[in-house]
Amino acid sequence: DTGVSQNPRHKITKRGQNVTFRCDPISEHNRLYWYRQTLGQGPEFLTYFQNEAQLEKSRLLSDRFSAERPKGSFSTLEIQRTEQGDSAMYLCASSRNRGRGYTFGSGTRLTVV
Amino acid sequence: DQQVKQNSPSLSVQEGRISILNCDYTNSMFDYFLWYKKYPAEGPTFLISISSIKDKNEDGRFTVFLNKSAKHLSLHIVPSQPGDSAVYFCAATKSSGDKLTFGTGTRLAVRP
Numbered sequence: 472d473t474g475v476s477q478n479p480r481h482k483i484t485k486r487g488q489n490v491t492f493r494c495d496p497i498s499e500h501n502r503l504y505w506y507r508q509t510l511g512q513g514p515e516f517l518t519y520f521q522n523e524a525q526l527e528k529s530r531l532l533s534d535r536f537s538a539e540r541p542k543g544s545f546s547t548l549e550i551q552r553t554e555q556g557d558s559a560m561y562l563c564a565s566s567r568n569r570g571r572g573y574t575f576g577s578g579t580r581l582t583v584v
Numbered sequence: 585d586q587q588v589k590q591n592s593p594s595l596s597v598q599e600g601r602i603s604i605l606n607c608d609y610t611n612s613m614f615d616y617f618l619w620y621k622k623y624p625a626e627g628p629t630f631l632i633s634i635s636s637i638k639d640k641n642e643d644g645r646f647t648v649f650l651n652k653s654a655k656h657l658s659l660h661i662v663p664s665q666p667g668d669s670a671v672y673f674c675a676a677t678k679s680s681g682d683k684l685t686f687g688t689g690t691r692l693a694v695r696p
Contacts, residue, residue, distance in 0.1 A: 475627070502682065513588075513673050513686030514628065527683065562627055566682075573684075575620075575627030 475576035477563050483582045484553055491549045492579045496565030503546050504573065505538055506562040507531065514562055520546060553583045587611045588676050590687035598695050603661040605690050607674030610655065614676035618684065619648060619659045622671045631672075632659070635679070664694045 476495040484490050496503045501522050506514035517536070518528045522543035532538075535553075540546040550557055560580050566573030589608045597603045609617075615636040620628035634641040634648045634657070641648050647660045661668055674687040 504683070511688065513590075513675075513688050514684075516683040516685070519682055529683075564627070574630070577625065577627045 475563055475565050475574050477561075477576035477579050479579055480577065481580050481582075483584060486555060486583055487552055489549065489551045490553055490581060491547055492561055492563075492581075494546045494548070494563030494565075494576060496545070496563070497567075497574060498544075500565035500567045500574075501543065502566045502573070503540055504564040504566075505546070505548050506564065506575075508560040508562060508578070509558075517548075550581075553581075555583050557581060558583045585610075586688075587614075588674055588685050588687040590672075590674055590690050592690050593688070594691040594693070596693045596695060597664050599666055600663045603659075603664045603668065603692055603694070605659040605661075605672050605674075605692065607657045607659075607687055608655055609657075609676050611676070611685070612655070613678050614685070616677050616679045617648070617650060617657050618675045618677070619646075620673045620675060620686075621668075622673060622689070628673055661692075664692075666694045666696050668692060669694045 478493045504519040505517040508514045518538050520540040523540050535551045538548045560578045562578045564573040564575040618633040619631040621631050622628045632643050632646045634650050650657045671689045671691050673689045675684040677684050
């Protein structure tokens with residue numbers, strides 16, 4: 472196990488379509504995070520899980536966004552009825568310890584046309 | 585409301601010289617600070633961190649300084665190398681919490 476894995480790396484979709492991204496964290500990490508990064512900005516927190524429990528959601532996470540981590544291992548982030556403003560890099564990260572830095576994946580770049 | 589600010593979008597330095605990247609924060613509840621480095625098409629990579637109980641932390645060529653009264657931190661890279669060319673993000677968190685708040689990043693270019 473060499474790190475956090477995200478799939479797909481790139482996704483182009485038409486406005487109004489649904490998309491789903493997957494994140495596989497480092498195996499011994501029980502915390503998993505989703506961030507979004509747009510051009511010229513730093514990553515912005517979306518949500519995080521401790522094991523399978525979703526403990527916090529940002530107000531950035533509209534009703535069209537849903538994240539799951541059903542077995543406390545991998546996680547999925549779904550965006551329904553995509554909009555052009557959803558175009559961004561979606562980053563997943565995982566950690567073992569609270570309140571410390573964590574390991575990011577390479578991200579999924581979403582383009583909504 | 586930008587709680588973590590990196591006011592210099594870019595910085596260019598000569599190889600071998602010192603690079604100084606700055607970061608300011610507004611939330612006094614933050615007590616743990618981190619620097620991440622990001623190459624194109626990759627996720628951010630953890631570089632170095634500092635707790636608010638310290639004012640300096642050093643790791644090889646990288647040193648982070650924290651001035652709590654000024655709510656300011658800086659990352660020093662000495663000597664700078666061309667491979668250091670990347671975007672550097674400052675991030676802050678509360679040690680009792682989990683989410684990181686990032687700045688907007690500074691693009692460092694190290695000229696050979």
